[in-house]
Amino acid sequence: MITRKSQREIDMMKAAGRILARCHQEIAKRIKPGVTTAEIDAYVEQFLAEHGAKPEQKGYNGYEFATCASINDEICHGFPRDEKLVEGDIVTIDMVVNLNGGLADSAWTYCVGEPDEKTQKLLDVTRTSLYKGIEQALPGNRIGDIGYAIQQYAEGEGYSVVREFTGHGIGPTIHEDPQIPHFGLPGKGSRLKEGMVITIEPMINEGVWQSKMDDNGWTARTADGERSAQYEHTLVITKDGAMILTDQNHMED
Ligand code: MF3
Ligand code: CO
Secondary structure, three states: OOOOOOHHHHHHHHHHHHHHHHHHHHHHHHOOOOOEHHHHHHHHHHHHHHOOOEEOOOOHHHOOOOOEEEEOOEEEOOOOOOOEOOOOOEEEEEEEEEEOOEEEEEEEEEEOOOOOHHHHHHHHHHHHHHHHHHHOOOOOOEHHHHHHHHHHHHHHOOOEEOOOOOEEEOOOOOOEEEEEOOOOOOOOOOEOOOOOEEEEOOEEEOOOOOEEEOOOOOOEEEOOOOOEEEOOEEEEEEOOEEEEOOOOOOOOO
């Protein structure tokens, strides 16, 4: 069932999104060679506690960490761990923040040290593909319009789009209807309506789109060992277009 959120629910999710966006800005300062994703995860727990918020992923379906930390060929749901990041790694930090029952979900890929040209292009195209999808998140458009815009752009730049993991509705729980694939056909799928809150979170691969699952049952990595990047925002469909709740650039304070 696809729900539309009340203004009160949207305000609560907006407050969660603001904390999440700030947390990402702090993470950006802390991603450096020698740092571990376990340290970043502990920092996130502390940051959220200081802001009266909770890491919603911890305990979700038995997941044990505040963040997902997916390095290089890991697509998503990597476990934070004690391995030091090295210059040139890319790492996606994904988290869901719960502030007084309002949820927001955002992932961001960081480069450890200075990105080379190939890495910079992967990150730029992946981030731009997210915004191409967001541009289509309008009332009256259909879910397929979002995926189509992302896929056309990313494949046109020579990358592939992960199929097994999608964006999703979000509300009182992390994963609600509808699923938002990052590929598809224009004019297909359910119609987007004012008040729906969804995530768009394209995972874009340098090589093939296929993935394989680690023995831990959580972590997906690329089938060919090439790298994968991801950017994710939570957004509300409004009559004027998408309102991003996890935007890191336009925060009032
Ligand atoms: N942020 C992740 C997503 O977009 C949530 C993963 S749930 C977890 O689907 F338990 F794996 F953390
Ligand atoms: Co999500």
